[in-house]
Amino acid sequence: VGLGVMLVLAVGIVAVGAEWVTGNASLIVLGVMLVAVITIIWTAFVGGLDTRRALAPYGLLKPGILWLSLFFLAPLWSMLQMSLSSKQNRFDFFPTFSWEWSNYSTAFGDYGAQFGRSFLYAAIATLLTLLIGYPLAYVIAFRGGKYKAVLLGLVAVPFFTSYLIRTLAWQNLLADSGPVVSVFNVTGLTTVLEALGIMTNGQIMNTPASVIGGLTYNFLPFMILPIYVSLEKIDVRLVDAAMDLYSSASGAFRRVVLPLSLPGVFAGSLLVFIPAAGDFVNAQFLGNPNTTMIGNVIQDQFLRQLNFPVASAMSFVLMAIITVSVLIYAKIMGTDDLV
Amino acid sequence: MSTVENAQQRTGRRLVNVAAVFGLLYLFAPIVVIVIFSFNKPRGKFNIVWQGFTLDNWASPFADKALTDALFVSVRVALISSVIAAVLGTMIALSLSRYRFKGSGAVNLFLVLPLTSPEVVLGSSLATLFLSRGVDFGYTTVIIAHVMFQISFVAVTVRARIRGFDWTLEQAAMDLGASPQRAFWRITFPLILPGILAAWLLSFALSIDDFIITFFNAGSLVTFPLQIFGASRVAIPPQINVLASMLLFLSIALMVGALLIESRRQRMIASGTVKRKK
Secondary structure, eight states, X not given: OHHHHHHHHHHHHHHHHTTSSOTHHHHHXXXXXXXHXXXXXXXXXXXXXXXXXXXXXXXXXXXXXXXXXXXXIHHHHHHHHHHTEEOSSTTOSSOEEOOOTHHHHHHHHHHHHHHHXXXXXXXXXXXXXXXXXXXXXXXXXXXXXXXXXXXXHHHHGGGGSOHHHHHHHHHHHHSTTSHHHHHHHHHTHHHHHHHTTSSBTTBOTTSHHHHHHHHHHHHHHHHHHHHHHHHHTSOHHHHHXXXXXXXXXXXXXXXXXXXXXXXXXXXXXXXXXXXXXXXXXXXHHHOOGXXXXXXXXXXXXXXXXXXXXXXXXXXXXXXXXXXXXXXXXXXXXXXXXXX | OOOSOXXXXXXXXXXXXXXXXXXXXXXXXXXXXXXXXXXXXXXXXXXXXXXXXXXXXXXXXTOOHHHHHHHHHHHXXXXXXXXXXHHHHHHHHHHHHHOOOTTHHHHHHHXXXXXXXXXXXXXXXXXXXXXXXXXXXXXXXXXXXXXXXXXXXXXXXXXXXXXXXXXXXXXXXXXXXXXXXXXXXIIIHHHHHHXXXXXXXXXXXXXXXXXXXXXXXOTTOOOHHHHHHHHHXXXXXXXXXXXXXXXXXXXHHHHHXXXXXXXXXXXXXHHTSSOOOO
C-alpha cells in the first residue's frame, strides 16, 4: 500500500504540475490523490504497530520525493513539451505545443559548433583536473601525516569564496599586463605557447586556453575530494605486500593503488565533466565570442531572445547526450555505484 | 618492506610532491588575488589593474548599497531553503538507511538524477514550468529551485554519515520502555545530528553561491552572485573583494574553530575527562 500510494501521489503531482491534464481532469487526479492519502492514513490508523512500521519509510520519503517530482520531474516534462512548441505569430510571448521538430534541427544546425566545443572543453578540463588533482590527493592521503585535515581544509578553501568572484580573479591573473603573461614573457614560454597555438598575439586571456583553464580551476576540488576518499580507504599494507613480492614502486602503484582508486576517479570525472559541459560563466568571463559554449547559447536564447522552444530543445539534447555518455562511461569503468 | 629506496624512486617521490605543491598553488592563486585586490585603489570602474594600496575599501565594506542588499537577499534565501532541504533530505536519508523496502533502488536512482544533470538544464526546465503555469518569479521560485537541488545533496551526505549506525541502540531504548518517538528523539537524533548539521552547512553554502539555476528563476530578485554578474559588465567595485575576503576569513575561522573543538573533545574523551553524551 505504501509504495502504491507514493507512486499515485508522485504521478499525480507530475501530471498536474506538467499540465498533462487540465480542467476537470486535473480535479479528478487531485481527487484520486486525496483518496490515496485518506487510504494510507486509514490503514495506519486501523492497522497495528507492524503496519505502521511497514509504512514508515514511505511516510518519511514522501515530502522530499514529492518536492523532487513536482520541481524536477514535472519541469523536464514541460521542457520536452516546450521543445516541440512554436510561437503562432510574432507577437506571441508564450509558444503553443505543435510537434515542432524544427527546433531540434535549429539546435543542431545553428549551434552544433557550440555543442562540440562544450564537450571538447569539458573533456580537456576533466583530463587536466585529473592530472593536477591525482598527485595532490595522493600526497594528502599517503604523506599527509597529521596535517591531513589541514591539507583537506586547504583544498576546500576556494569553495569559501564565490564562484563568480573566483572566476573574475582569473581576469586579473591572466590580464595582458598581469602576472601570468609577464612570467611567460620573461621565461620565454610565450613563444613556445604561441607555437603550440595556446596563446595568440601574446595574449592568454580571451582564448580557449583561458576558458579551459577557468573550468579546470573551478571544478578541481570536485576531482580531488572523491579521489582522496578512495585513496584513503586503501590499506597501505597492500602496497608493502606488493613490494615484498618484488614489485617496483611504480609497479605497485600501477597494479595496486591505481585500480583501487578508480571509483574515486570515476566519481570525480562525472562531478567535473557534467557541470563543466553546461557551464557558461567561464566562457562569459574568460572567453571571446568564438569560445562560447552551449550554456551561453541556452542562457541567451532563454533569457534574452525569449526563444523558449529552441532553448528547451538544446537543454534536452544536452541532458540526453550527458546521460548517454555517463552510462557508456559507467559501462567502461565497470562501476554501477554512482555515489 | 622497502626501507631503502634508490635514487630513481626518490626522484619520483619528489616529483609527485612538487606536483602536489603546484596543485595547491594553483588552487590558491585566485584567492590571494581576491584578498590583495581588496586593498586596491582602482581609478576607473573596473578593479582589474593594480593602482595603489588603500584601506578605504575595508573602512567602508557596505558602501555599495546594491551589493549589500543582494548579500542579505542571498543569506535569507540560503537560510530558508537550507532548513527546508535539511528536513526533507534527512527524512529521505533516514528512510533509505533505516528500512528495507520495495522501491528503494528506484528512490536511490531518482535522488542521484538531479546531481548528474547540468545546472543549465535544471534551471531552464524549472523556469519553463513556472512560465507555463504563469507563476511570478521572485523569492518563492528561487527558494523552490534551491531546495530542489539541495534535497539530493543533503540526502546523500546524511546517508553517508549514518551508514553503519547501530540501530539496535534504538531497539534497546524501546526495550527499556521508551516509545518509538522518544527513542528516536533521545537516542538516534542526537547521534546523527552532526551529520545533519554538516549537510545543512553544505546546502547553505551551495545556496549562497548558486548562480546558474538562480539566474533562470530569479525574475527581478537580485542575489549576491546575480549582482556580481550584473556588475561585471558595468563596473566592479572593490567592495566585492572586501565582502568576499570577509566571507573567506569568517569561513576559515569557523572551520579552524570546528577542528580545534573536535580535536579537543577527542583528547578529552580519550583521557576520560568527559563521557560521550548519551
